[in-house]
Amino acid sequence: MDPLTPFVAIAGGLLIGSAAGLFLLLTGRIAGVSGMTAIATRIGSGGTPRSQAAAFLIGLPLGTALVALFVRQPEVAVTSSVPLLIIAGLLVGFGTRLGNGCTSGHGVCGIARLSPRSLAATAIFMASAAATVFLARHVIGG
Template sequence: MPLDWMWGLVGGLMIGTAAAVFLLMNGRIMGASGLLGGVVDGSRKGAARSEAVLFLAGLIGVPFVWHMLRGAAETHLTSNVAVLIAAGLCVGFGTRLANGCTSGHGVCGISRLSIRGIVATVLYLAAGGLTVLVFRHMLGLI
C-alpha cells in the first residue's frame, strides 16, 4: 500500500500546529494571503511586518530546502506553464474575493467554528472539484 497519504497527514499537522502557535502567540489568524497582502500593501508595520516576512520566508524557504535535501516531490502537475500561471492568478483572485485563503478560512476558520470560514472552505472545495472536472476531464488541459 502506498504511504503517500502520510505526507499529507504530516503536512496537515504542521500547518495546524503553525496556525495554533500563531494564534496563541499573536492573537491573530494565520492566513497566508492576509500576511502577504499586508506586506505588499504596507498595512503591516514594525514588528508585525517583520513577523509576516519571516513567516512567509519560512513558507517559501522550507519547501525549497526540502527539495534540495530530498529532491522534487512527484506532483503530477501539468508542464504547460501558461496553465500554471493562469491557475495561480485565479487562486490569487479567489483569495482576494473571499477575503482569505484556505489557511485562514479552512484551517483557522473551521477550527474556530466560523460560519464564514466553513462556507468559504466548502466553496473552495467545490470550485476545485469543478475545475478539475472541466479542465482535466472535459478539456484535457491538466
C-alpha cells in the same frame, strides 16, 4: 521515490495545525498566507506587523527546503502550459482577495475555530476546485 506514508502525512498535518494554533495563541492573528502576503507587500493592512508577515512568508520556503533536505524531496512534474499557469495563479489570487482569505486562513484556521464564514468559503472553493478539475479533464479534455 518512496510513496508518501500515512505517518509522514499525519506528521505534516500536525505541524501545520500546531503552527497555525501557536501563531493564533502567540499573536492573536490568523496564519493566512494571502493576508500575510498582502501585509508584507503593502497591498493590504492588518494587525500583524509587516516584518512579522515577511518573516512568516520567508519561513514557508525555508521550511520546505528543510523537509526536502532531511525528509524527502518531492518529484514535481508541471504538465500545464506557462500561460495556463499564469491565468490560474491570477484567478486564485483574485479568489483569495474576493473571499477575504485562502485555504490556510479559511480552511485550516477558520474551520478549526468553527467560523461560519470560513466553513462557507471552504465549501465554495473546494466545490469550485472539483468543478474545475471535472470540466478540464472530462468536458474540455485536458
